[in-house]
Amino acid sequence: MKWSAIAAVIGLAGCTPSFQSASQVTDLRILAMQAEPPESLFDAQCSDLHDLATCTVSNIDDMHLSVLFVDPVHPHQSGAISPTLCPTSTTSPICGAGSLALEAQSGPQDTIGFSLEGALLGSDLQKLPALIYASAESSALKGFGGIDVEFQAAVDTGDANGIQLGHKTLIFNPRLPAGNPNRNHNPSVAGMKVIAANGTDLGVLTPGQTLQLTVGAEVGLRPVLTPGSIETYQTIDLTGQSVAVTENLVWDFYSTTGADFDNGTASEPLVGVADPVLGLTRMTATKIRSGTLWAVVHDGRGGTSWIELPWISGGGL
């Protein structure tokens, strides 16, 4: 009688379409987008404290925007970025009408960074407060917890698949007289701890160092954060009450062709939860060659950071 359930379980296991893993970077990809700081403060003079539209915005903190992208097919091709700002939308990740175009940026792979203020074209600098207004008004929370403005980047390296779109949220908050205790900060990655399959600690690699791999041999990876990267802040919970919440950081692992991960995504263990013995992910080289490893961390409220390590694999097993 229950054959159908059994068969379905088996059948599903065998018939799932095979897609390329998100961890495998084989063509043009955006791997991370960062704003430093992730939250910008501004001075607000308001006639109605509950209505941002009555505020005059000034002294907006500048942000340094960075886009990490890579195109393994055209590794020496420069990238061109067309940045745009627009109010965030719950229905579309892509900026539409009312967008504010920023100055185009270009440069070699893998990271292009620029100042938000510097990228605002001429008189558009004056349009930023209006965009912040519009974003606050279009939000059901009216700016509570931060005014979200979307930063969109269209990256082009001449890849056959065309441009790649990426977006992230820029958060703007009024500068409070007593300071902004909940202001978010980007986490910071200090290095990458490498663990042998038998659990032996092989040390921590820092940016610029090379990860040595042996084809077929699994190594554990445990990214190391600098102290203070995990922040505790106040927010509103399910019932509308103010509660203290600790960030839950999530890691994404990427590599160019020649190495696999058993987990492309892993959560930073919660406070009080023991570290996995073999790291957050296991990496295995499948070919003798060199490549690049990226571990990108997200803090859940707009903060992000990453570490990039070259790797090289040799024969072995």
Add this chain to the structure above:
Amino acid sequence: MPAILLASLLSALVSLAAAVDGVREAPPPPVVKAPQLTRLPELLEFHAAIYPPDALAQGIAADITCSIDIDAIGAVAQVVVDHGVSAEFDAAAVAAIRQFKFSPAEFDGKPAAVRIQYVYHFVIQQKPAQAADAGDDSPAAAPLDPEAGTIEGEIREAGTRKPLAGADISIEGARQQASSDTSGHFTLSPVSPGTLRLSVSLGGFSEATPRVKLPAKETAKVVVYLRRSQPGELSATVKGERPTEAPTRRSLSQAELENVPGSFNDPIRAVQNLPGLARPPFLSGALIVRGSSPADTGIYIDGDKVPLIFHFLGGPSILPDSMLERIDFYPGGTGAYYGRNLTGSLDVATRGGEGNGFHGEASVDLTQSALFIEGPLGGSTRVSAAVRRSYIDALLPLLLPNNSSGSTSVVPVYYDYQIRVDHKFENGDTLDIFGFGSDDKLALVQTGPKLAQVLSVDTHIGLNRLHGTWKHSFSSDLQLSVSPSIGETTTSFDTSGTGQGALGASQSGAVQDLSGGLRADLRWQAASHFQLRSGVDILLDRAVITADFTSTKSIVSVGSPQVETIHLRAVEPFQQWGEYIEGSLKLGALEIVPGTRIDQLHARGNTQLSADPRLWVRYALSSADSLKAYIGLYHQAPTPNQLLPQLGNPNLSLESAGQVGFGYERRFSDVWNASIEFFYNRQWNLVEPVKAQTLSTGQVQNKLFDNIGIGRAYGMELLVRREITASLYGWLSYTFSRSQVIETPGDPWTAFTYDQPHILTLVVGWRPSVGWELSSRFRYTSGDPSTPVTASSFNGDSGSYTPQKGNFGDARSPAFWQLDARAQYTWTWDLFRLTLYLDVQNVTNHKNEEFHVWDYRYRQSGSISGIPILPTLGLTGKW
């Protein structure tokens, strides 16, 4: 994930809360649109015909085939000779049959007129040798054999062991003849000793000629089992006045439903082939009625609302087919008896055990075993009991690939039990007590080298219920039934150790619900044309909720969800009181049934009152045609988790619906009928999730849920049906419907999750000869609505890609169609029957898309198909 688990966990509580609805008394107001034969008439009083003297003198035997109309009290109303022999024989048979007394046949559990076929056998009674020598036809006149003995026997149906009345028994070479009485007994005496051959014959059965050794001056006992010579039980036609009933009721017998291909011998699952029911999601047993949420349809067992009816992951229903008597399905327009559902009701009637000896059924297959027994406990008490246990978890590792990468699957492990005791008191009162329960767990089945992987998915639902019904007749016009019920349902999950991050933290929850209910139903036949029915329907629940989980629902988050650890400890009372009154007025061809139901919901700090007037009418255009229409209001309480202060909005109101429908029914012949029905179900105050918002006061409001949704479902349902007869049955059902919703005011109408515009089902069953049954089912449904994806963008806050989506319903998965077939053969021995069946699902191996999946950046997509061609071999023994 934890929130999803909790939601599913608490969803049980939801239905649970509604669970105390019930009572096990005959459901709704009388009646049927297509009544089902639930009990055969039994011959209580046999009268021997006068053998035509001339024929007897000439030694002529004869078989007279007659159609007998038996009225609702078991009296013979009319006898028509279908195949006569001669005027004398025919007249003698008719005269005898007219004196027969039967127990009345029952349709849907109620006495009703019926027509049966009966063959009266005229057999020459052989005299003892001495008498024959004397040339005297009278046994009494023959000289007694001083060595003569007696043959006492019973005539029973082979396989079922049920007694057969009216069988003719004679002795070869002798003139003694007897007929079996209603208990199947007969006596032949005096009979000369020796080894004798009996001849036993009965219409519809093969003649049996057992040998009996009769010692001198002794009594020989014999049991003769007759085998059927024609398939099926009998052909029945409803006679007399068309009874009343909620006009949308669709009632099917267990016999019609148990052998529907693809339904795994599960009559309740086979209900999904009726009009108005959409194809449920893959591996789900959910009842999706007229495109609405499964939570909008109440499921009852003997009138007692239950929180679940199917085991996990598309498993069988929690009641075996051997315990079922009838299934009544109301896709809408239900009367006042049923309440607290926005759309429809499904009521499963169980049956009491047989009183004529112990019978049973056992089945064993690769995944489960089941046992059922029934019989008398002495006096007027009968009992039936069943138990079933699965063992898929033990067998699946043998089937999964055991390669280097290993394999991990989640499978359901379940058991269920039922026991029912029926007693009839000397004053005519009846009492039945029915206890049942089920238990479901998910088990991890792993093969390969990664057995050490730390993984635990401890999900469990346990259900135990007990309810009884006492029926008392104050007079022939006034009956009362009282049905109390108690129950306990436990739902829990524990995913500790499932991995890193959020799920690495404590993730567990349990809801224990204790419920008590009471139904009292009073019926008064005030006049021949007017009946009044009234009652109360009370449900009391007390849910104890314990949960520890990390919630991802904090309102201020960008990118990956924020996590908050939540500890829940709550005791939630949930009371629902209902009162109803319904009248039935017959004015010639017009029948009007107005009714009203009043319900009160008492949750913690939240009291809601609803009044639901309802009306249906039926107008008989002729004895074969009728028109029907209904209109009514319906209310449904929010689910307990939606009312829970920690997870929802304790100030929610009742959800509401207004239903209207009309249709036409026609009976083309004794077995062919058709109906068409149009319906419109408007819903408002639907509970929908809402986002947090900042009010003009600057305060942040986070209701989580609010009564802001509206919905509508409309369509047409067609059913053409050939009712079950000896050799052929089946039906064609087609539904056109649209189900749409506006979740937030100002949004446009969009398709509801379960919107399937076209649903076509064809079921055909055929019994070509004794023992064989062949059946087939074809199903076609529109694809499920989905959301088109037109582009995507890398989300720098979460690291994943965000799709650019269209509106839900702007795209659909491909249409679903599937052909199933089934063949079974039953071997019959004297004491038991053995049935071997082969059920093949998806005979054509058509790949139906069950899931549409995308790659990580929404560039490529693919399908996950449902079941491939799937043969199932099973064996069932009955005695």
